Amino acid sequence: MAIIETKDLTYTYPGATTPSIQDVSVTINKGDFVILTGPSGCGKTTLCRTFNGLVPHFYNGTLEGEITVSGLKVADHKIHELARHVGLVFQNPENQLFALSVEKDVAFGLENSAMPRDEMRKRVDWALQMAGISELSERPPHELSGGQQQRVAIASVLSMQPDIMVLDEPTSFLDPVGAEKIFKVINELNKKLGITIILVEHRLDLAAKYANKVIVMNEGTVALTGTPREIFTSEKARLIGVGIPKATKLYQHLKRQGVTLKTVPVTTEETANLLLEMLNHD
Amino acid sequence: MSVFEGFKFRKVSSVIHNLDPRVKFFFVCILFVMAIMFNQFLALVVLFFIPLPFVFMARVNRQWLRSLRGAALLAVFIFATNFIFGYFYPSSSIPHVDGAIDTSMEYFALFERAAAMTLRFVVLIASFSVFFLTTSPDHLGLALQQSHVPYEFCFAFTTAVRFVPVLADEAQTIMDAQKARGLELESGNFIKRVRNYIPILIPLIVNAIRRSLELAEAMESRAWGASDKRTNLYKLNLKRADITMVLITVLMLIIALYIWLFIPVPSLTSLLFT
Numbered sequence: 001m002a003i004i005e006t007k008d009l010t011y012t013y014p015g016a017t018t019p020s021i022q023d024v025s026v027t028i029n030k031g032d033f034v035i036l037t038g039p040s041g042c043g044k045t046t047l048c049r050t051f052n053g054l055v056p057h058f059y060n061g062t063l064e065g066e067i068t069v070s071g072l073k074v075a076d077h078k079i080h081e082l083a084r085h086v087g088l089v090f091q092n093p094e095n096q097l098f099a100l101s102v103e104k105d106v107a108f109g110l111e112n113s114a115m116p117r118d119e120m121r122k123r124v125d126w127a128l129q130m131a132g133i134s135e136l137s138e139r140p141p142h143e144l145s146g147g148q149q150q151r152v153a154i155a156s157v158l159s160m161q162p163d164i165m166v167l168d169e170p171t172s173f174l175d176p177v178g179a180e181k182i183f184k185v186i187n188e189l190n191k192k193l194g195i196t197i198i199l200v201e202h203r204l205d206l207a208a209k210y211a212n213k214v215i216v217m218n219e220g221t222v223a224l225t226g227t228p229r230e231i232f233t234s235e236k237a238r239l240i241g242v243g244i245p246k247a248t249k250l251y252q253h254l255k256r257q258g259v260t261l262k263t264v265p266v267t268t269e270e271t272a273n274l275l276l277e278m279l280n281h282d
Numbered sequence: 283m284s285v286f287e288g289f290k291f292r293k294v295s296s297v298i299h300n301l302d303p304r305v306k307f308f309f310v311c312i313l314f315v316m317a318i319m320f321n322q323f324l325a326l327v328v329l330f331f332i333p334l335p336f337v338f339m340a341r342v343n344r345q346w347l348r349s350l351r352g353a354a355l356l357a358v359f360i361f362a363t364n365f366i367f368g369y370f371y372p373s374s375s376i377p378h379v380d381g382a383i384d385t386s387m388e389y390f391a392l393f394e395r396a397a398a399m400t401l402r403f404v405v406l407i408a409s410f411s412v413f414f415l416t417t418s419p420d421h422l423g424l425a426l427q428q429s430h431v432p433y434e435f436c437f438a439f440t441t442a443v444r445f446v447p448v449l450a451d452e453a454q455t456i457m458d459a460q461k462a463r464g465l466e467l468e469s470g471n472f473i474k475r476v477r478n479y480i481p482i483l484i485p486l487i488v489n490a491i492r493r494s495l496e497l498a499e500a501m502e503s504r505a506w507g508a509s510d511k512r513t514n515l516y517k518l519n520l521k522r523a524d525i526t527m528v529l530i531t532v533l534m535l536i537i538a539l540y541i542w543l544f545i546p547v548p549s550l551t552s553l554l555f556t
């Protein structure tokens with residue numbers, strides 16, 4: 001069942017001469033884990049902003065085409081209505097946390113929605129626990145590490161129990177270990193709670209294994225959509241410069257040498273298993 | 283900026299820290315009123331000692347002293363201004379003085395007067411500093427909100443407090459970066475020195491604007507403005523300690539009013555010279 005559906009979506013920022021996204025038609029199903037990737041400036045962030053109405057309601061400009069999110073037409077609903085269904089996590093953790101304690105930040109959206117205190121307390125504790133940061137609840141966010149801050153940001157949209165969570169390069173300020181932790185948290189939300197995930201990411205080595213769908217954008221348009229395996233082995237993706245995982249690169253290299261593995265791997269473990277299997281077989 | 287040092291909150295727990303910020307604010311305001319009511323040196327000395335037990339109970343003596351030390355320069359300035367002004371215009375506002383200041387008693391009276399005015403300032407700093415040292419900005423924001431200050435103001439307040447250290451860090455980084463490129467901050471006359479700061483201010487302002495846009499975007503994405511009846515995760519409740527504190531404050535005010543109305547406070551000069 002489609003939870004996000006766009007049709008010929010074109011958007012131009014106020015004052016800009018060319019559209020930042022053009023004729024974008026994508027369908028994202030409930031429960032999907034989608035990776036959105038593509039070169040810098042291709043319009044990934046802009047597309048994410050259309051999902052909760054920041055585009056066009058916050059940025060103005062001209063939006064053409066259609067977009068429906070959780071059954072709501074984005075053009076007809078305010079950002080705060082859409083915020084109940086779509087949570088956005090941004091790149092810079094520092095600029096999306098504004099309270100003086102972690103739990104207050106996590107409660108922010110609920111306070112705005114006028115939730116009664118008792119219920120709010122439960123929700124906040126639940127969200128903190130899901131993000132694995134219960135022990136940080138009273139700390140000031142600005143004294144935490146980047147990875148912890150980003151988990152606070154995740155908890156603070158999670159507390160609103162959205163259907164969809166959009167994360168725009170949430171790990172670009174983090175080291176690989178911090179990034180891995182974030183991906184694990186996101187994956188749990190997707191697999192355990194069934195939240196639809198849209199993850200904008202360049203570092204596909206770490207994230208690819210969780211996704212069931214990849215969308216590649218280029219110069220404001222959708223260049224490719226498909227399963228990770230389809231995308232990573234396509235010639236077009238390589239030409240656009242998608243950060244194809246090393247495991248898949250190795251697969252292709254071996255194939256050119258005349259060694260074809262049984263399936264296309266996206267992680268190192270998968271590759272290792274496939275190779276072992278092949279060696280034992282011989 | 284050592285004056286501000288004394289106003290920076292550090293998370294500790296004590297009876298005083300846990301008091302309702304509204305109660306503490308009431309106390310500080312009453313102290314303020316009393317400092318304005320009395321202009322006699324002796325009365326102000328007594329007032330100066332009133333916040334002391336609270337400072338010790340909250341165990342913030344070191345920071346508190348630091349804020350007083352930070353205010354020292356301003357205090358000296360106030361003293362000097364009062365002294366000089368009083369010397370040239372020895373009006374009837376200085377007791378025991380008639381005509382020009384020439385006798386030792388008149389000098390002493392002038393001195394006492396200037397000291398009282400300075401002490402008044404010190405009392406204000408001392409009591410407000412206790413308030414800020416023992417009240418978390420979060421609590422303060424909450425107190426504002428429960429006092430029916432519009433939420434936008436409270437939010438602006440807590441956000442400002444939260445971003446002060448961030449902006450201070452950023453200013454330092456920009457300063458270092460510009461110095462590394464050869465910017466000299468401490469050279470030239472006054473005008474030149476002010477102008478030296480332009481290459482620091484501009485990136486700082488641009489960054490702050492960009493940051494505020496990102497913040498606005500994040501706020502919108504978390505349902506900012508969804509409901510007129512915004513709720514709050516925390517709630518302030520008056521506890522027994524708070525009520526005790528209110529009673530102490532009211533008692534203080536009654537005593538002060540009684541003294542003010544019925545008991546003339548003697549001046550040091552009159553005690554020493556008669």
Ligand SMILES: Nc1ncnc2c1ncn2[C@@H]1O[C@H](COP(=O)(O)OP(=O)(O)OP(=O)(O)O)[C@@H](O)[C@H]1O
Nearest residue numbers: 013014016020039040041042043044045046047059
């Ligand atoms: N607020 C804005 N106002 C005007 N133009 C903008 C704005 N934000 C982005 N753009 C333009 O829209 C285009 C797409 O930008 P966008 O940020 O969506 O790209 P991106 O794919 O997210 O890039 P990156 O990987 O660098 O984050 C760019 O040409 C950019 O200059």
Ligand SMILES: [Mg+2]
Nearest residue numbers: 044045046168
């Ligand atoms: Mg982007």
